[in-house]
Amino acid sequence: MSTPHSASGHMPGAAEITAVPAGAWRQACLDANARGERFGGLFARRSASGPAQLRAVFSTPGSERLITCDATERTVETIVDTIPAAGWDEREAHDLHGINFTGHEPLRPLLDHHAPLAAWTVPTVGDDVHQVAVGPIHAGVIESGHFRFHVVGELILHLDVRLFYKRRGLETAATGRSLGEGIAYAQRACAACAVTNTVAYAQACEAALGLEPDDHLRRARTVLLELERVYNHLNDISAICAGVGFAAGVMAYAALKERAQRLNERLAWHRFLFDTVAVGRSAISLDSREAADARRELAAIRREHEAVWRQLGFVTSLQQRLEGVAALSAADAERFGAVGPAARASGLPHDHRLHSPRLHYGGFTAAVSDVASGDVAARTNQRALELRQSLELLDELLTRPLEHGTVRRRGGETRTAVGRVESPRGVTVCVIEREGDRLGALHLRTGSYANWPVLAHTVVGELMPDFPLINKSFELCYACTDR
Amino acid sequence: MFVLLNHLQRLRRDTPRAPDRRRGSLAVRHVDAGSCNGCEHELTAATNPFYDLQQYGLNIVASPRHADVLLITGAITTRMAGPLRTAYESMPEPRLVAALGDCALGCNLLGDQAELAGPLETILPVDLRIPGCPPTPKAIAEALTAALHRPSSSGHSSGLIR
Incomplete structure (x- = not known):
């Protein structure tokens, strides 16, 4: 039943393929889950001839598995009873490709906006x-x-x-493009996750081509990812203050975010770091003067953040509005597949930076607070905890100039590969399938996609006027969910 | 709290102001018709203490019924074309339509044609174009303040200055 035809376990990101008949789909997925492999998305793709093909991604820290099957009768058994995190994925595969998941009842429309x-x-x-x-x-x-x-x-x-009002069909449009061109589609999925999505895409392509980044490239991408996290987390704290109408906090953190984005522009000519990631090479370098300038500005941002953060702690009317609101238990976070700061604020130590050999995260430990109460307060504090960590990481990464990085050949080529990167909102999974030097399929499952159903669960039993606040405490993107 | 307010006051004092503060105001309603969220970030940034759009009489309002300007971001998806038209139709006259960012302007647009409703120009009459991917908060602030004193597409004074 299991036919691994690209078992190069040494090439991080190269996926081991487990091809099964439609009748064995559910069991193959449940087996992977039972082995402790973590669910990372499920999707269908059209095939030029023949039935739609189903894919499910499962991974361990060091390996990626893609379970595949031909949905010959357009029907497979659901996995959502055992893996609730697959709920939206199955609904999407149904709406886009007409695949039925028996046992997932009712299979409610998700992308189909014509449904009553x-x-x-x-x-x-x-x-x-x-x-x-x-x-x-x-x-x-x-x-x-x-x-x-x-x-x-x-x-x-x-x-x-x-959601899906903003669906632009980016994955469909990317299909048939060259691997190099495809990155533009991953980037345009979401401005606030542009670095994450492009690094995940580039990693998937490089893994499929048997390429491995050199140390310069690892470091450059890690710097970019952490710069992205810094401005996003500053933005999120500002947004949470907006959620309770605390204008002084909104403006103080909006100003900090502005400083961080101006630094992005100074370093990479773009406030959202667009076009800084490319397949097989680095698209950014910093000489020692620029790196030192960045360190100084980041140190200044850190000082100002810590001063303002301290002041926020004294505003009891703010703190009391955050405590106890929309608590997500660790068990529910795990069950529904929560990712990122939202999962860590509930006490789960999941952070894909721990398992990123293609990046520069040696000695990294996931930031989890002792009081991971899972409420809005915990998600807010989690941002501050991670900000400090990211700023420390950047300070160390920028002690040396960033030189132009490249890739070297490490293994054989494969058709299918997975890129996995921790975004400011949680782990993002990018699956590519090659057809020669063209993209046969692209699938992007971002941290936001994983967390939207978690948010919907978390608001049950809360007050409707608190929804903006709860929503901001997750601060999920619509753009990279809709794609 | 006191320290925080002092901090903001200092920040505001240290930020250079544009000398030109002509009178007038515009109420702006934003509609995201399929953006990557970049334009939204930058429009929000235009209200931060560094740009402070409100000081020029530019306010982002909650309803199109309160708005002089409909500020549209993103590729126009088939799913957002309807809500976008509804928002436009509920605006009082006179009204301006502003396209914010390259997607709304139809440049370098990425996506599947089946999911896109076509360029904004073919859906609504566009009066104001703010290019960029995304436009910087500075560019947004400048374009909107300039709109305070521009004639409408019909050639008459926009009649929006109050």
């Missing part, structure tokens, strides 16, 4: 139960998406999240 309301919402009945529809256009400067709250008074009974 009753089909895609969970029925809630009882005295005074009503629905509140919000979006797709929101009151602030926010991405487009629709939320349907089922409430009694102000209490949230259930939330149906309907």
Whole structure:
């Protein structure tokens, strides 16, 4: 049943393929899960001739597995009862490729916006139960998406999240492009995760081509990823303050984020670090003067952050609004496949930076607080904890200039590979399938995609007016979920 | 709290201001019609203490019914074309449409044609174009303050200055 035809276990990212018939799909996935391999996404792809093909990604720290099958009858058994994290993935595969997952009932539409309301919402009945529809256009400067709250008074009974209003079909459009061109699609999926998505894409391509980055390239990409994390975390703290209407905190952290983005522009000519990652080479170098300048500015940002953060601690009206709101237990975080700061704030020590041989994270330990209470306060504190860690990491990485990096041949070529990178919102998985030097398929499952269902679960039992705050404490992207 | 407010005051004092503070105001409603979130970040940044759009009379308002300008970001997806038209139709006259960023302007647009509704120009009359990928907060602030005093596409004064 199991036919690994690219078992080069030494090449990080090269996926071991487990091809199974449709009837064995569920068991193959459950077996991988039982072996302790972590679920990293499920998707379908069209094939030029023949039935749609299903893929599921499972991984251990050092290996990637792709379980594949031809969905000949367009039907397989669901895995969502054992792996609830696959819920959205199965709904997406159904809406895009018509694949039925028996046992996943009802299989509610996720991307299909033509479905009647009753089909895609969970029925809630009882005295005074009503629905509140919000979006797709929101009151602030926010991405487009629709939320349907089922409430009694102000209490949230259930939330149906309907995203994909921003679906641009980037993965479909990337198919058939050269591997080098494809990176533009990964980048355009999301500005705030541009570095993460492009590094994940580049790593997948390099693994498929049997290439390994040299030390310069590892270091350059790690610097870029941490610069991305710094401005995102500063942004998130500002957004959380906005969630409770604490303007002084919003502005102080917005100013800090601005400083971080101006530094990005100085170092890489772009405030979101666009076009700094390329397949097989580095697209950025810093001489010793630029590196020293960056260290000085980052040290200044750190001093200002710590001063402002200390002040926020004294604002009891702010702190009391964060504590105890929307607590996510460690067990639920694990069960629903939560990732990133949201998972770590609930006490899970998952951080893919621990397992990133293609990057420069030697000696890294995941930041988990002693009081990982999983509530909004914990998610806020988690950002500060990680900010300090990232700023320390950058300070060390920038003690030397960044030279132009490259790749060297390490192993054989494979058709399929997986890139996996810890974004500011959690681990992002990028799967590529090659057809010669062209992209046969591209799949991007970002940290935001993993966490949206977790957010929907977390708001149950909370107050509707707290939703903006809870939402900001996760601060998920719509753009890289919709793609 | 006191220290924090002092910090903000210092920050504001140290940030150079544009000397030109003409009178007038514009109420801006933003619609994300399929962006990568870059334009949203930068539009929000234009309200941070370094740019402080509000001091020029530019306010981001919660409803298109309160807005003079509809500021649109992103490739126009088929799924957002409808809500976008609804937002435009609910605006009072006179109104301006601003395209923010290269996607809304139809440049270097990436995506599957089946998911995209076509360039903004073919959906709504565009009065104001702010290029960039994404446009910097400075460019956004400058373009919007310039819009305070520009005539509308019909050639008449926009009538938006109050």
